[in-house]
Amino acid sequence: AKAAGGNTLRVYSHSDGEVPARERLRLETDLRVALASDQITVFFQPKVDVDTGHVTGAEALARWNHPRRGLLTPGAFIEIAEETGLILRLGDRVLELACRQGRAWIDAGQPLPLAVNVSMRQLEWAGYTDRVLEILEATGFPPSMLELELTETVAMANSEQVRLVTERLRRAGIRFAIDDFGTGYSSLGHLQHLPFDTFKIDRSFISGLEVEGSNRLIVETILSMARSLNYEVVAEGVETLEQLEVLRATGCKTAQGYLFGMPMAATMFASWRRAFQPAVPPSALPSLAAA
Ligand code: C2E
Ligand code: MG
Ligand code: MG
Ligand code: MG
DSSP: OOTTOTTOOOOOOGGGOSSOHHHHHHHHHHHHHHHHTTOEEEEEEEEEETTTOOEEEEEEEEEEEETTTEEEOGGGTHHHHHHHSTHHHHHHHHHHHHHHHHHHHHHTTOOOOEEEEOOHHHHHSTTHHHHHHHHHHHHTOOGGGEEEEEEHHHHHTTHHHHHHHHHHHHHTTOEEEEEEETSSOOOHHHHTTSOOOEEEEOHHHHTTTTTOHHHHHHHHHHHHHHHHHTOEEEEOOOOSHHHHHHHHHHTOOEEOSTTTOOOBOHHHHHHHHHHOOOSSOGGGOHHHHHO
């Protein structure tokens, strides 16, 4: 079989989950068609500097324009893509689309660092580092403007392979983030040996940040860990001004969430960016207030 496992026939049973075998097979078939016919697209969600309100980057998120079912979010297809090995082609596609768009924004005088999600299957594939560098080369997107996001579980598991890939790609200038941070079991001792640049605090710790003492403590702990490891921190899933206030007070520099903007198609993102009024009190924004 190819490394992608793309030609392997798989049979699913009902015990695999809630989706019946027939429907999974259908989804897999549809996904193959999707990858061969440009149905996969990428949305962009802004990352914002909590002190200045500036847009400092965007996360690229996969979307599937399904001909019958409409626009699908990753919850509907990432799992099956991983199980079938199609995630390799999907991941290439997302990275290529993101980098191509990133290059277009540079050419338009609106450069923006981009983050792209990576799954375990991609990291395990021996050709992965070369493929990433090929895509950067082909699209002309600078490696220094790309950050790859690995979930905490992936970052911690199989750390030898993760280390090899991250070290090689980091030498090329690419940055690495630990996604959904706080949901796994990383220890400080383990983390300090892994070459990462950013923690993305999981949304579950941000929700209820206004009221819950324990979540606030967790966020503060992550921030102090980040300081001692020299990591940057992004708070995910920021939805309210109150959450933003707490984050600012605890020293978190970057936030991402519906408060600022949902994931959007590239054209939408560009107009959002032009019109964006920072959702932060003007008092905290002397530079903007004066402008
Ligand atoms: P993630 O990487 O943690 O991405 C953030 C997810 O949270 C996105 O969901 C985003 O739409 C959602 N989100 C952002 N702000 C808020 C908020 O304020 N409130 C709430 N409730 N949700 C918010 P999405 O786009 O459905 O993606 C889900 C997950 O699918 C991602 O989680 C990521 O793990 C995975 N994923 C997305 N694109 C790719 C991809 O290209 N490759 C791989 N391997 N995984 C991907
Ligand atoms: Mg992510
Ligand atoms: Mg996340
Ligand atoms: Mg998540």
